[in-house]
Amino acid sequence: MLAALGGHSSHLAHLAQAESQAILDFAQHGADHAFAEVLAPLQRLPVAATRSETVTRLRRSKRRGALIAAAADLQGRWSLAQVTGALSQLAEATIDHACAYLLREAAQRGDLRLPRAKLSDARGIAQDSGLAILGMGKLGGRELNYSSDIDLVILYDPHVAAYHAEAAGALYVRLARDLVRMMEERTADGYVFRTDLRLRPDPAATPLAVNILTAITYYESLGQNWERAAMIKARPVGGDRQLGQSFLDEIRPFVWRRHLDFATIADFQAIKTQIHAAHEVRGAHKTVQVAGHNVKLGRGGIREIEFTTQVLQLIWGGRDPGLRNQDTLGALASLAEASRLSAEAAAELSEAYVFLRDVEHRLQMVDDRQTHQLPEDEVGLARIASFMGFADLETFADELVRHLSLVEAQYAHLFEQSSESDEHAADDPSAQPLLFPPDGHDALTLARLSEMGFREPTRASTMMRDWQAGRVRAVRSSRARDLLRRQLPAILAALAAQREPDVALSRFDAILSDVSTGVQLLSLFQRNPALLRRVADILGAAPALADHLAHNPSALEGLLTESGPGSSTALLPALVGTARHFEEALEGARRLVTEGKFEIDSAALEAAIDVDAAGEARSDLADAAISALVPHVFDDFARRFGKVRHGSLGIIALGKLGGREMLPASDLDLVLIYDHPENVSESHGGPRSLPSSVYFAKLAQQVVAAFTSPGAEGKLYEVDMRLRPSGNKGPVATSLSSFKRYHAESAWTWERMALTRARPVFGTQQLRKRLSSSIRDALLMRVEARVLPDAVSMRARMLRDLPADGPWDLKARPGGLVEVEFVAQALQLAYAQKHPEVLAASTRMAIAALARHDLLTQQEASTLIEADRLYRTLTGLLRLTVGPWRRPELPPSVGTVLLRGTAGLTGTLHDLPMLRDFIEKKAADVRQIFEDRLGRLAEEPR
Template sequence: MVTTLEKRFTLPATWPLPADAEAAGRLREHYESLGRTEARFARGAGGALLRSLGGNSPFLAELAAREVATVRLVAQAGPGVAVERAMAALAAVPPTAPRARVAAALRQAKRIVALATAIADIGGIWQLDRVTAALTDLAEAALRLSVAHLLRAGHDSGELRLPNPDDPARGSGFTVLGMGKLGARELNYSSDVDLILLQDPESGIYHGDSAGAFFTRIARGLVGLMETRDADGYVFRTDLRLRPDPAATPPCIALPAAIAYYESMGQNWERAAMLKARPVAGDIALGAEFLDAIRPFVWRRHLDFAAVADIHAMKRRIDEHKGTALGAHTHAATRILGHNVKLGRGGIREIEFLAQTLQLVWGGRDPTLRTPRTLEALRLLARGGHLSRRAAGELASAYRFLRRVEHRLQMVADRQTHVLPDSPDQMERFAVFMGYASADAFATVLLRHLMRVQARYGEVFEDVPEEDQNGAPPALDFRGVGDLPEATVVALRGMGYDNPAAVIAAVRSWQAGRARALRSLRARELMNTVLPRLLVALSRQAQPDAAFARFDAFLGRLPAGVQLLSLFQRNPSLMDRVAAVLGASPSLADHLARTPSALEGLLSPEAQPDCDRLLRSRLADARTLEDAITIIRTTVREEEFSISVATMEGRMDIDAAGLARTALADAALAMLLPRALDDFAERYGRVPGGTMAVVLLGKAGSREMMAGSDLDLMLIYDHPERRHESVGPRRLPASQWFIRAVHAYIAAVTAPDAEGPMFAVDMRLRPSGNKGPVAVSLSGFERYHAEDAWTWERMALTRARVVAGPPRLRRRIEAAIRKALASAGDPKQIRADAAAMRARLLRDLPPSGPWDVKLRPGGQIEVEFVAQTLQLVHAAALAELPSTTTREALARLAKAGFLPEADAALLTRADRLWRTVQGLLRITYGRAPAEKLSDAAAAALLRAAQAAGADAVDLPGLHATLDAVARDVRATFIRHVGEIEI
């Protein structure tokens, strides 16, 4: 019976013309001979379809002649209905059915799906992704039924004891991984299915003499069901050669052996293969556990540009073996004769290799790139900034076109071929099947795609910068021992090195492999390649010898050098940036020496990342709280390094850097809170209805964090009054539960590694300071600020931001902060208290030197005090929460008429200048500014100060500018706050 859905479907109006009119006629005549209905179909709506199938593909002509009902159903209801019914019929076959019935059902489903999918593809009814999905669904269904049947047969014979005989695969300890295009859900029309078969020897289901022999029989049975040809055809050719060491291992591998192989011997091409791996049949949960176990092998945490060379070497071997170059003829159609659209230059494999390699390079840092599908990978790589959108678009368009070509080639005779016809006549026929008027027209389009793919592939794999000297004198020669080569000494002195002997000695030790990072021949070859440019980059620093010594120390701490030197080889500009860091910032140089992976942050896309999305994606790999702490701490340090370098290089001003650092801290604290509380609750249960929130104050609260800024934290909790204790393994009074939970959270935030904690935390701004409990109840917070708070505590509260916790609690805390500020007291007393506090700080914490712009008279503290004092004085009139950021608070006060525009402009300029100077000194020297700055640090500081509005061309001029600004700030402080009596 034809349904309403079926009535609505109509075949396309156009089909590829028949290349073989005689064969097309034979198929039409066959339909006309079958009966009135088929004859009417052949003369009417289905005529063009039959001519196209019969005149272009002997295989499809044979299928259409045999599966008349399928052709009719496709014409009536569309290919989707035909495929759905075939899949439903296959799913209805029970695992206990006789093997002959299972085999027949598999082959019937294959015929129907192959025919319906071909019609959908040729007629343009389906796009590529639906075509490949239908073929993949068939393969998965066939594998699931085959595996279930074989396992149940083993159970029935007594060799296995399945935990779920009615659902044989579940918990069976036997899993099938789909690899390649099956794993990626991108199967070809006439594709092999690449499989890895694994069995868990600890599952306890096997009860015979030799589990290995039994599972070998299972593997052979599976291959037989899938690829044995009989009168009904075959299902899929099956390839098991992607398993570990296929020449020496059985077809089904024991799970521990497979894991041990990948952890100890796995190669880059196997990482690329595993990128597409997916459990498709058998014990799906077991397959997922295996892939989880080898995830560190596939997705390495650090950038892996060495993989680029390995995978390109594999592609070169393919080229040499297959002869994949395009013809040299000028005639388009002749050039493509016999070209392999998969393995040839510009072909499918180059697109796949390009996408997979960039995924391997960047996917360890960015889990959002971990997709097995080629088109999706290209899109994600472009979104992440690792591939230009134009390149991704060209590659995606070429991929779709080449897959269409591949499918047409395979439809002709159901052969797994990727090679275009090698004769002009056959090429003309194939062009017609592709829907083109001539071979030349087809070749023109094909060549355009091939050339674009070649160019994009070359950008990633082949266009490695030339090994030029890039300004280095040609006389550099470090060979020999003992005597110094005079020409090299002269050349190094000319480049700016004052101690050529030290440079020569270090380079000779590198070339001799004395550094652990340079013990391999490959590492030393790479070093020789990048050495000239590296020496030039270091020589351009203000103190070349110091920069070189820092690089030598950095190199000496590396466990291996191939990764780093591959980075330098493929990204020569990175050497210039590293040299600038080594030359200007001892603190960043020390960080590089301790954490060489920090370099990778300099290669990430320049746009500031979405910290929430970045951490959330990376935390997908976390299994425990310790995992989460490690991931968050590593990410915080990577991003902090990138922000500091961008600030030092002048690519990011102090405002943008403060926002970036604070967004990172906000995300880290928010991600850690639920995980730390969940971990704590496993031991101490929970207080029913209890919630906790994190409040940031100080520079973190004002979104003005600098390098090394502490986190001023306050944690506020609330719980229903009727709940006095926790419920769980160990009962605790509610207040004690929250105090211990805060300690657990702070321990997570400050958990140290060899480089120290993620953040330094200061909790002295909580109610009662160090004398008060670390966890403050919301009611206690409200009571304290209503009865006991000091003015300076309310001044600190003007920079309070609630950054983590349940939304309802966050809103209640914000309301409590607003109320506390509105009831700060008499404006005259507020001003007097603020002036007295400033005087006390000047007595107790005098400035440490001429560069201490925070504590100096008229410095950063006085700017902030003006903003905080006036916000308290006018809190009731301002009504809403204060602007926590100083520059925004000053602008708001000016707009409301509480601060003259000129004073607001002066204080805003001073605020930016003080933070710029302090921020650069933090980056270059740490917290203790030096009396005399190095030339490199001075240059960076002058550049940043000029960008912040300082009119100075040298350090004396900058000192004069700072003094003048400080005098103006002090005068403004006195006008709006009061005299400072020391």
């Protein structure tokens, strides 16, 4: 080890001589122990310490810590993460110690109010000091390199500890200036850390320490993408850490945007171009090379790995909090796990990052210089190769070039894909832009539009002239129009591929007219060509879904997942859980539910998932929304009215949600049940108390309002409460005792039938267990012989009073979905006491269970299950395409969707008349089973 130090670095050799005790401690007790001994003197601030003594202590600790980190690195005892983590920890400890001295000095001068009991605690003294220090860059990410600057942002709250708030600015600026001086000033003992404060908000116009409110206002109004990237790594490293964290929480929406923004890629590419232009003379080469190459800023270097990682984090991290890692290697792993970066790419970038950071460290260890540039001469390169542990320069050079080339390729794939596509388009005549002159129509363009399949080329041309002239809302900016110009051939090709291109084009025009800014949308299409084709298919086939998309363009984001429907469901708990307050939680839930619904609906439309999988996915999404959002409702309510001791509110799902068979636009059928000890009569702990029953009634109203109130992303769900014991006339919430008593004494047959689909979806573990038990008890109690006749009578009244709304109302029609469900529910209710195993919330599972107990024949069960799937499939597809439809004939594009979606259920049917005949046959079979098992229906009125 000593030979390695002395043979490659005069700086390390000098440190080893000056700090021989640290080297001995390292050799005898190991790196971890030796490093802990370095940090120990920084934990406390000697009461009588002078500034000179404090600075000397800081410099010696830095010297010893850097030596031990270098020795552990060179001997392979520490990984890169351990080395950079130790250096970051050392920097943080020195900041704490220096701050403690300066704050105590300010308190002794009478400038700050600080508790005397904490004046010797290097970290405790900073609590409630009004001073917050954020570590940025590599310090923030715990990735500090061997000779790195520490990037800091120093903030203050003038109202916390300063005696005079109006003079606080000058006081905290003085503290910032003194801190920089203590860290940077060089003496015979060296220096602590070079310090850079240029990442503060608007550094040319703001002082060294910035008022927190000023900083928040800046980021909310003027912050740029590069500042968002810088804030990814920001974390409190000194001063009052709680104050620093509250600031980061406040600007979280600035860093992690609500919607995907692929336009960020272009911004970062421009930044990288500026870096190359500014540093080219210093070796930030535009090509991969060895001699003189800058391993940080050059092609294939560390910065390209960081940019790739940070851009993907900024694009996807607003939607997925799991991607908000501060360290590069952790972020790459998270991106791969979330399928935002291929596992191979993440592995290549991670391996290259470790290698290039090791090279960077060796370069800096030579003379303790902040350099990233390899030597120009062969002798210098050979020394670095040896320092890296390579036997010869050639082997080192090959390995270096391999890593640089892999990084270059991955960077180009993300950042330069669009420019390459433009170059290819220039060589492809079919992709050449059409001409849409502002004052007329180009004859060749009209002819080409006709050839593409547009039946009204003049109207199509007029639309696109309006787009290019910026007359449509989404393309009013020049940047949006430039993106549109590049994307127009692909957009037209995708729309022309539809069965009715003119209709699809009109729907795309509606989207552009409704979107506030087209840059994000068009960048989304530019980076994801497959998404454009999927959207065009939706516009061509599903007017109802297209209309939803026009009013909720953010729903597109749900289509970009590679893990299939359900990604929004998986992200809901984390996104809503990290919300700063109730409104942010509600907004996040609305956004992900909107995306999730569209994601599932699109997959169902494309026949990528069947109706059972889609129903379960929609139900999982609703379950996740309830589980994630309701605790926020509770917390918000408790702040106003306290809590009922040992009381709790639970939610029971019924209907399609209860059976996990939700269709597009399904309501949530809910019953809210509360329970509390008899001796607890009111709430406590809030500004206002309420009687327990009133408390839970109001809390239930807040829960329902959270799901039904509209916002920018629409509303979460419609909620149907009619199945609660009191119906629509009573309180929204019912006590558990009342619920049990009602179903034991007063429930109607139809209410008991509905209860077969009940399942608890929210509540404490104990309450959910009691709810499940109460539901089961209600279903297993002895029922009158009137169950089956009551079901037949109810169905007859429905046929008379609520007839089918047209030939495609497959729920209410004779032999339709209602009759399938009545068979399942009535037979379960009639035989549950004797055969409790027949109870199942899902219709198809209940039917299968009834057949296992010979309450239905296998043939009857198969017929009912097939009809159930067919009806739900067609109903879902009709809701997505045309919505309520009363005419016998369907648009041609819709017929294509129905035939494709039911192919696995009907065999090969070539046209809609054949499908209609199939439905009629299935309905007749269902009606026969209904009458055989429940009883004959009176003849329906003509």
